[in-house]
Amino acid sequence: MPSPNAIILIFDTLRADHLSCYGGQVDTPHFDRLAEHGTLFESAFAAGPATPISHAALYTGQYPSENGVTGQYLQLPENVPVMAEWLQKRGYDTYGITGPAKMGSDWGYDRGFNSMFETYYDLGKRPSKKYFKKVVSDRLVARDFIQTMIKGGRSYTSLKFNVLCEKIRNDLTHPFFALCNVLPTHLPYDPPRPYKKQRCSNYSRPRWFFLEYLLNTSGDINNSEIRLDRIRRIEDGEGIGQFLANPDWLNNSEIELLQRWYEASVKYADDIFGRFLEFYERELIEDTILIVTADHGEQLGEKDIWEHSHYLFDETIQVPLLIAGPRVPTGVRRGDLASLIDIFDTVCDLCDLETPNTTSGESLFSDDQREKVFMEYGERDQQEFAQNSNHGRYLDTEQLREFSAGRKGVRTDEYKFVMSSIDEEKLYRIPGEELIEDPEDDMLDKFRKDIKTILGDEFGRWPEGDPSEFELSNEVEKNLRDLGYI
Template sequence: MRESNERDGESHTNVRNVVLVVFDTARAESAGPETTPALSSLAAEGTTFENAFAAAPWTLPSHASMFTGRYPSEHGAHGGHTYLDGDNRTLAEAFSDAGYETVGVSNNTWITEEFGFDRGFDELRKGWQYIQSDADMGAVVRGEDVREKLQATRDRLFEGNPLVNAANILYSEVLQPAGDDGAARSVDWIDGWLADRGDDPFFLFCNLIEPHVEYDPPREYAERFLPEGASYEEATAIRQDPRAYDCEDYELTEREFSLLRGLYRAELAYTDDQLARLREALESAGELEDTLLVVCGDHGEHVGEHGFFGHQYNLYDTLLNVPLVIRGGPFTDGGRRRELAQLLDVPATLLDTLGIDDPELLEGGHGRSLRPGASERRDAVFAEYAAPQPSIDRLEDRFGELPDRVRAFDRRLRAIRTRGEKYVRGDDGFERYHDLEANPGERTDRSVDRPDRVRELRRRLEEWFDGLEEADAGGEVAMQAGTEERLADLGYL
């Protein structure tokens, strides 16, 4: 085991490296020994936070909060402004300035330099590319048949380096493992990087996107989780288009949703096996015991719950409650902590545990260190959906006349959640109140029955967000055509 480097702050652990792994779209209720045994094994050695919550229900604002310790209206990266502006200090910048090697591997198009997430990273790789390139050949991958694939190849091959583009197409169409959306390739690269890197401490970030729509796990994983009597062919033939479903462009039966949930759980299991391989890579490199390993979801998913498919337009716990496990240093012995925690606590937790003093990041955010004994525990967590994504205008462009239910989504939502209660309010006057002890599934709105509690929680919610400095950001950011197509494929546009 290597000795820890001297830091400006006081280290509270003998670990010297940090690995932050995000299971994209992993909700807490679907993680566990059956679907995520590798994560459960880490939990048995480390610490599980049973009540961890994202600050936003989708990738861009949630990652931005996790990197900055700030809420979406503060950092300004959300559906109304899809870019993390440079006046936000990030976790990678803090580690880089502290002398760490900083490397990221992203399999989600939002988490790239195009949207401001590269700051502080020595390298931020696009995990879906075999050879790193600014040109994205995702349109070829998404072609429905040979004709569409050939047309996309003709349209895109000469964007940038045609040899690199051809290699990326060859990999995705012929050589890529079935059912893998970049996780296996990302872990392969990390394994090689660990073997060849120098002696500096490192901060490694890795986003694994497999649990995200479309759910297309390898057959052997799907068959483990599909309902009895269901076939892989039947399940994978179901249309997976969350925005079209939300806009009532098509319907799904409860049986179809049960098959989709099976595919979703299979995706979690496949991603978990890649986590096991990542752990093995750390062990082989002699780095595991020197590393603080953090695994979390960035947000959850609706697969028919509350009448939704995907992760937009609401703030139910199905989208906000995520798995969070930390192994290493003071996070040991399989402890299970039930206090409320937020993903925006990650920066404060990592810097405090490693003894890194970065006032700009810590004082600019609202995170609290989760290190045992480090700070006062929360009595409430907050979340917000700052702007609809995609916007109602974009939905109209695609679907024409929208149901009234969908038009109501054109609002900002904010939520406060305590251990026993949840209150959600929209800037259009919409509100919901849930007694989570009597109704843990948030199925019954009790706002009319409990006016006193609604007033108190409304007051706390307004005071909290009124005290935040809102980012001066507005308007969607122009993106490359290939990026826009990839995001549409993921159900965002």
């Protein structure tokens, strides 16, 4: 039989526990339908809590301490095979669509892709002369522009899916490998206006989105307890550090509003995915593997944390993972543990290709099942973190020490053990991540040995310097600023 195609869709910052197929309260019929077509993994986990860390692990099939990407502003290693490159050398036509610039060409994440679509480079900023030239010359961009002017939404999600479908129909030769990152559930939690209105009926805004731009307003809310200026500071990333420094900076009504807007973003993600799923069911399902996942989740106030990149709690580390297509069991729910580092081996297995001897994962459809998953991230320089990060600048000395620490963790079905670069160790009971106050020494010794064997002793680094030190282009810097990173 001809080799199957393979598509990986990464919904950046999507929490598994918000999808209805995972028991979540947001009705997501299209993710549910994909689960019926294939296999759903109930306990899948990222190898790290941030975009570059997680993507590098998925691309290489290696843990962060193995590939060296333990933080941001770090190059994807050139001496390690990556998935797109591996498939390209075995006859696959390869195509990529980036999300945040942190997993774009500036840090080597274009390696192995014959071509790549990066909105911040290919379209330019909105508005700009370059962008409007694209609006005039490209019907997909024109359609996205009109929809945005009417309904709002800033994530380019609909455009990316349209670009991907057109590329598959017209340009990619079989077999092909495509990877696409979309951002509908990433801060600033700003799906098109009908979705926000559905989740928050007392929120009002101008009838058309372009009026918000002209009037320099983003709406109002009929609730005296909600301070919209604080909501906006969370959305632009500046307020994250203020919340981390003092969780009382947001009151319960404000936290609930942001949670509702995240839910609205999840609903939008499902609807847009539904359009792609129809295309997949109509034209690709017989000869194309489809993998849907996320690079990490999101803390939404739980444990007094907002956003991701901090700690190794399940809200950030657990991700959805659904796989469909040739040779994939249909209508199956798997309760065993899975890691994103297993994706490389799984794609090779399903495509009947050999796997490089550099990966640390294994095919999710092999006879072996995981008993543990591992996760980690590097330590930050406290001074850099305080001076150059939206998150670090509001923290006091002890908080800086805590949030700058690197961490390594191992999780089983019953426990999670986390050790840090500041010599803290914590053991949690699963589910619920209840802290065990007086754990047995033998159990701690076992988990320490597990971590040392798989992840080593070193915590790696997480550069947090001034973006100007990294010679970022204007387009990349704006992209990272829009997403609240700088």
